Amino acid sequence: MDTYGWIGKFLRIDLSKNKITIDSSKKLLKRFIGGRGVGQWLLFDQVSPNTQALHPDNLLVFSSGVLTGTMAPASCRMSIDTKNVLTGGVLSSNVGGHFGPELKFAGFDFLVIQGSSDRPVFLDIKDEHAEIKDASHLWGRSTWETEDIVRKDQGDLSIRVASIGVAGENLAKPACVIVDRARAAGRGGCGAVLGSKKLKAIAVKGTQPINIAKPEKFMNEVEKIWNKIDSNKSVETRRSLGTRAALPFSNELGFMGVKNFQDDYWNPQKIKRVSQKQLNSNFEIRKLACFNCPIHCSHLYRIPQQTDSDLISEGFQLNVDWDFGGKIDITDGEALLKINTLCNQLGLDLDNSSAPIAWAFELYEKGIIGKNDTNGLDLIWGDADVVTTLLHKIAEREGLGKILAEGSLRASKIIGRGSEKYVSHIKGQDSIEALRSDKGWLLGCITSARGGGHLDGAFQTHKTPGAGEPDSYDSKAEKVFWFERFKAIVDMMGVCYFATVWSDKDLIGPDDFSRLFSTATGISMSGNDLMRTGQIVRNVEKGFNTLHAGFKRSDDYPPERFFKEPIVSGPNKDRILSKEGVDHMLDEYYALHGWDKETGWQTTKCLDELELNEVKEQLCSTKKLME
Amino acid sequence: MTIEKESPISRITIKPEKCTVCRSCEIACSYHFKKEFNPKISQIKIIFDPKSADLRISQENGCDLCKNEKSPLCVKYCVRGALNAEKVE
Numbered sequence: 001m002d003t004y005g006w007i008g009k010f011l012r013i014d015l016s017k018n019k020i021t022i023d024s025s026k027k028l029l030k031r032f033i034g035g036r037g038v039g040q041w042l043l044f045d046q047v048s049p050n051t052q053a054l055h056p057d058n059l060l061v062f063s064s065g066v067l068t069g070t071m072a073p074a075s076c077r078m079s080i081d082t083k084n085v086l087t088g089g090v091l092s093s094n095v096g097g098h099f100g101p102e103l104k105f106a107g108f109d110f111l112v113i114q115g116s117s118d119r120p121v122f123l124d125i126k127d128e129h130a131e132i133k134d135a136s137h138l139w140g141r142s143t144w145e146t147e148d149i150v151r152k153d154q155g156d157l158s159i160r161v162a163s164i165g166v167a168g169e170n171l172a173k174p175a176c177v178i179v180d181r182a183r184a185a186g187r188g189g190c191g192a193v194l195g196s197k198k199l200k201a202i203a204v205k206g207t208q209p210i211n212i213a214k215p216e217k218f219m220n221e222v223e224k225i226w227n228k229i230d231s232n233k234s235v236e237t238r239r240s241l242g243t244r245a246a247l248p249f250s251n252e253l254g255f256m257g258v259k260n261f262q263d264d265y266w267n268p269q270k271i272k273r274v275s276q277k278q279l280n281s282n283f284e285i286r287k288l289a290c291f292n293c294p295i296h297c298s299h300l301y302r303i304p305q306q307t308d309s310d311l312i313s314e315g316f317q318l319n320v321d322w323d324f325g326g327k328i329d330i331t332d333g334e335a336l337l338k339i340n341t342l343c344n345q346l347g348l349d350l351d352n353s354s355a356p357i358a359w360a361f362e363l364y365e366k367g368i369i370g371k372n373d374t375n376g377l378d379l380i381w382g383d384a385d386v387v388t389t390l391l392h393k394i395a396e397r398e399g400l401g402k403i404l405a406e407g408s409l410r411a412s413k414i415i416g417r418g419s420e421k422y423v424s425h426i427k428g429q430d431s432i433e434a435l436r437s438d439k440g441w442l443l444g445c446i447t448s449a450r451g452g453g454h455l456d457g458a459f460q461t462h463k464t465p466g467a468g469e470p471d472s473y474d475s476k477a478e479k480v481f482w483f484e485r486f487k488a489i490v491d492m493m494g495v496c497y498f499a500t501v502w503s504d505k506d507l508i509g510p511d512d513f514s515r516l517f518s519t520a521t522g523i524s525m526s527g528n529d530l531m532r533t534g535q536i537v538r539n540v541e542k543g544f545n546t547l548h549a550g551f552k553r554s555d556d557y558p559p560e561r562f563f564k565e566p567i568v569s570g571p572n573k574d575r576i577l578s579k580e581g582v583d584h585m586l587d588e589y590y591a592l593h594g595w596d597k598e599t600g601w602q603t604t605k606c607l608d609e610l611e612l613n614e615v616k617e618q619l620c621s622t623k624k625l626m627e
Numbered sequence: 628m629t630i631e632k633e634s635p636i637s638r639i640t641i642k643p644e645k646c647t648v649c650r651s652c653e654i655a656c657s658y659h660f661k662k663e664f665n666p667k668i669s670q671i672k673i674i675f676d677p678k679s680a681d682l683r684i685s686q687e688n689g690c691d692l693c694k695n696e697k698s699p700l701c702v703k704y705c706v707r708g709a710l711n712a713e714k715v716e
Contacts, residue, residue, distance in 0.1 A: 070664050071654055071704075098650070105665065148678055157676055181677050207667035215662040230706060285680055287707065289649035294706045296647040300680060312680045 004213035005066045005520035006034060011108040011130055013123060015197050016056055016115030020130050022108075029109075030523070033530075035065035036092045036491035037537045038110060039081030043090065044540050044615070046114075049547045049622075053083040053189070054171060054196035056116035062103065062162070062202070063110050065494015069101035069210050069291070071222045072516050073229055073508070074499035076100060076290035078185075079491055085173050085189025086352070086407050086429040087451040089549035090541045093190050094455070095162075096290035096496055097180035099204060102160040106206030113197065122150070122163075122201040127208060135200040139169060142345040143178040150203045163201035164191040165347025167395035171195050172405035174352035174394060174430075178344055182298070182314035183290070186349035187429065188450055213522030221515045225508055229294050234504040239287065242297040243318035243498075244276040250318070253462060253470065254437025254572035256326040259365075259381055260358040261424050261561070264434040265570025266326040274325055274333040279315060283337075288314060295498055301337065316340035316350075322432055323354030328361060328387060335384035342388060346395040355430030356404035356411055357390050362422050369415065375399040424559045426452035427551060433458070435558050437572045438470040443585045444480045446558050449541035455497060457484030465505060471572075473581035477588035485534030489513055492533070536610050539593075539602060543615035546601055546624050553600030556586055596626035603627060637692055637712045639699060641684050645709035648675045648682065652701035652710055659693050659700050671701050671710070684709070 006029055012021045032038045039061040051057045061081040068075050078100030084091035103111065107128035117132070120139040124131045138146050146163040160180065168175035168191030175191030176184045194200070212218045229235055237245045248271050250256065256266045283303050289296035299315035320340050324330050330339070343350050363369045364379035371377070375393075377386050377400070393401025403411045408430050412420040424431045429451030435442045444458025457480035461470040468475035483502060486509075490497050493513055500508045510527030518524045525533075545551040558577060566576040590597045594606030603626045607616040619625035653669040660668055670690040674683045692712075693699040702712045 069654075071651070071658060105667070144678075157674055207665070209657070209661070209663035209665035209668075211663050215658070219658065226704065286644065286682075287647045289647035291649060292651045292654060293647075293649050294651070294704075296649060296707070302680065312678070 004211050004522050005070070005517070007104050007107055007109045007208070007210065009108045010110045010112055011125065012112045013130065013132065014115045015113065015117040015121065015132065015199065018132060020132070022128070032537065033066055033492035033533055034109060035063045035068070035077070035494050036079040036081060036094070036488065037533065039063040039079050040090065040092060040537055040540050040544070042112060043081055043083065044544050047083055047548075051083065053085040053088065053193060056197065057114070058083045058193060058196075060113040060190070060193055060197065061110060062113075064100040064104050065492055067516055067520060068494030069104040070212065070520060071219065071292065072493070072495060072520070073222070073226050074290070074293040074295060074496035075494055076293055077491070077494045077496055078103065080177060080185040080190050082188075082190050082193045083548065084429070084450060085192050087188070087427045087549055089427060089449065089451065089545035089551060091188030091190060091450050092491065092541075093177070093185035093187055094491060095177065095179050095183050095185040096293075097160070097183035098291045099160045099162050099179040100494060101291045102204045102206055104206070104210055105208055106204050107208045111202070113199065116196060117198040120198050120200050122203060123199065125202065125204040127206050138163075138200045140166065142166070143347050144181055144345050146201050147181060150201060154203075156205065159203050159205045161201055161203050163347070164194045165345060165395065167347045168192055168195035169200070170395065170397045170405075172348070172394055172397055173407045173410075174349045174356070174405065175347055176349040176352075178347055182344050184344065184349060186351060187453055189352070191347050191349070212520050214519045218516065218519035221512070221519055225512055225516070226294060229499060229507060232504055232506055235295050238295055238297045238498065241276040241280075242299065242315065244316075244321065246318060247271055247276070247321055252571055253460070254567065254570070254575065255322075255434050255441070257322060257424075257432070257434040258326045259329055260327055260362040260422060261434065262362065262565070263569055264436050264567045264572060264575075270325070270329075270331045273331045274321065274336060279333050279337065284315075290496065293496060293499070295496070297498065303334065303337065311338070311341065313337065313341040319432065320350055322434075323350050324387065327354060327358040327432075329381040330384050330387065331382060332384060339384065339387060339391070342391055346391060348391060348395055351432040352407065352430050353391060353394055355424065355432060356394070356408045357387060359408045359411070359419075359422055359424070360390070360400065360404060363415070363419050366422075368417050368419050373400060373415070421561060424561070426558065427549070427555050431559060436562050436567050436575045436577055439473050439581070439585065440464065440467055440470070440476045440479055442558060442577070442582075443476045443589060444483065446556050446582075447480060447484070447586075447589060449538065449545055456487050457481070459483050459502065463505070471575065473584050477585050477592055480589060481592040484538055485531045486510060488534035488537040489530045492537070493517065532610075536612060539607065539610055539612055540615060542595075542602055543612070543619055547618055547622060551600075553586065553598070556600055557582060599626060601626050637699070637714055639686060639690070639692065639702060640711045640713055641686070642709050642711070643682050643684050645707040646673065646682060646684060647707055647709075648673055651704040655700035655704045659696070
């Protein structure tokens, strides 16, 4: 045994040829570490720019991180990397739960899937073996039913399942992959990619060890970090109320989009109505965590039903408040809980399905669409029943749902009538973040490689030392440049972002990761070395986006309406984005990367410094490389 | 629920209602025995059925209460106090 931290094995599945192979590439591990790093490189290296996301030639990579499954705190994460269904560029979606660790216990770090089956199949992985099995009995089932059937058939409750619901089967673009019933690899439509390959589910179970190069030293580092997390005040809040603890405060800071972003401030009385404390006192049966996570930000609820048995379901995170609370004005916590459950069962990403619904509600309010367009539905803000109906329709691609299942941008091209003015998207993917108040948040979201999203370079200015004032365009670029490299490290390690300095300045930082990585693998890398690898991964993604989607500077801007419509109420009233301000941040950001300011493209110099010859050559041959 | 071990030093008491199903105890236990991470060899097992919310925590016969440690590792890494080490008088 000479691989530590990693298992050192790739499981490759060709669904077209019904072929399974196992190999290893230590060179790749040293260069791209693990998780998203390796996944993104495989995509760049093996998917042609002409390949469409739902074509059999698109690659689907499930990658555990180098620390996934170890005693490193919150070591639960796995990346799913594939071509993005909504943007045509890159996607790295990340999921917690127990699947990633189990993949390593089964003897693999990476699962690389290509081709497409001609009939529904699922993949059954057990202890260094894999089998492609018939899934006709699972097709048409919800993700929950799929998990239950797979476990029941094999009589083993500890089998972990990643699956798609009917949304993924029907190639709805907001389709996601669900793990452990309630964990979603949400954005970018990766559920539709599984659907296009007729891959309903992946079941995994393992009894193999993860070995560590320097076990005592590794455990010393674990203990130090564990204590740091355990004694952190912000962690204590997260343990009792999850990410929803931030709801009232974040509303005051302008992070809540309201009624499809007509405002960025939700009435505080409405926030009280959906409070987490109330849900906990009414329904909570236990606190719940992902694998080896001391933060345990989730909750398990039992909700009495009028008919049938009780609904047992995990609680939801803050983004449901953004998605269906503020943006659609639903003010009933129990309704939000049920919508969250339904999305998980249908295999619909909460963010990418709420956005086109909120957009349709605004079009209805403005008279741009009417009952002829909505299949007779009355789209009145706050109506959870109508939202539930539309979620089913999106998953089934039926009626108005068929249009909304394309994502707002494509849907606006189908509907026309000026509806595009109300779309909030970045690079073609629906954007769920309120962007007018905090400029650090704004810059991170608009430059994110996967098309929006606050989990790359975006940060919250008020809790980031040295980032200036939230409303100022200064001092933001250097922080986004820092956080996006750092997040790449986090995703390569396979640790949850919530356990890091992104969440609280006293949690895990690059030097902590350096010590964990070095003692786990026996390969010495400093915090700066890791940050450089983060930059390399970010540049692989940038190259992919340029080659596959043709993105350039003009694709790094926020939705146009935020330059024209100010926030109308609350502490941030009248805030509006300025073109000059955004340009100032982008200029600084490109300069830090060594990218060309005019085009936004990469330069020979920056790629030479990062030794990314493969990216340089491909960009050069398509004349998209600047000097 | 209380599981007693034949040990002069301590026993581990289990409060399943406090368990978050994180399974840190399982991999901490495997580290104690073989300096590796592997739930298979853990002497404490967490089995959770998400459908019914039923949870079973079992301590296997091989548990030696981490004699060489200050306290059992499963207890040390249980942040909610579902597992507790108790001195036996």
